[in-house]
Amino acid sequence: MNDAIENILKNNPAIWRAGEVAKGKQESLSTGFPALDAALPNDGWPQNTLIEVITPCWGMGELTLFLPLLKQATANGNYAVLISPPYIPYAPGFLHQQMPLENIIIMPKEKVAEHTLWILEKVLRTQACGVAIAWPGQLPEKSIRRLQLAAEKGNSLGIIFHHRDVKASPAALRIRLTTLKNSLQIDILKARGASRFKRIQVDLF
Numbered sequence: 001m002n003d004a005i006e007n008i009l010k011n012n013p014a015i016w017r018a019g020e021v022a023k024g025k026q027e028s029l030s031t032g033f034p035a036l037d038a039a040l041p042n043d044g045w046p047q048n049t050l051i052e053v054i055t056p057c058w059g060m061g062e063l064t065l066f067l068p069l070l071k072q073a074t075a076n077g078n079y080a081v082l083i084s085p086p087y088i089p090y091a092p093g094f095l096h097q098q099m100p101l102e103n104i105i106i107m108p109k110e111k112v113a114e115h116t117l118w119i120l121e122k123v124l125r126t127q128a129c130g131v132a133i134a135w136p137g138q139l140p141e142k143s144i145r146r147l148q149l150a151a152e153k154g155n156s157l158g159i160i161f162h163h164r165d166v167k168a169s170p171a172a173l174r175i176r177l178t179t180l181k182n183s184l185q186i187d188i189l190k191a192r193g194a195s196r197f198k199r200i201q202v203d204l205f
Helices: 003-011 034-039 064-075 091-096 109-125 141-154
Strands: 050-054 079-083 104-107 129-134 157-162 173-179 184-191 198-202
Touching: 034 184, 034 198, 050 141, 064 079, 064 129, 064 157, 079 109, 104 109, 109 129, 109 141, 109 157, 141 157
Parallel strands: 050 157, 050 173, 079 104, 079 129, 129 157
Antiparallel strands: 173 184, 184 198
């Protein structure tokens, strides 16, 4: 390989190779769970990107997994936006986590209807959103790629929940959740900067 091209590949943090642990310095935010931080590249949730979360059903602790992230985002004065959640989140639960309710915006499913994807993309492109979480239903690869680019452009973090595992997803991080007796099993299916599948458990309940 040409030396100049090899030098670009090695030193550009935006480029990564499958099967090779990336040496880029992508910023991250702690998940709040040490075992999960240790399993993820850069020791936490990647910033300025899209996270795809696959669950078999709603209400299994999927939002609880991201409460530490929401707390970090709102503590910094940014907004946390929840778009089309299957259930209205419990406000006292946010207060228990010492999260400022004025920085949490909830867009009920019956209000946004079929506009969830469009709203999520616009929110991710703004500079005032720390994290945007949405339940958009099944999305084609093209739509996921648009959301990934919107998160990068808006310097924000997006999280989408759905039930079906899309193998060709362009999301930078893709995980699958399974409820166990007293914990949540997390399968890391794809992580930019990681070379293989990982499975861990975290206690949420």
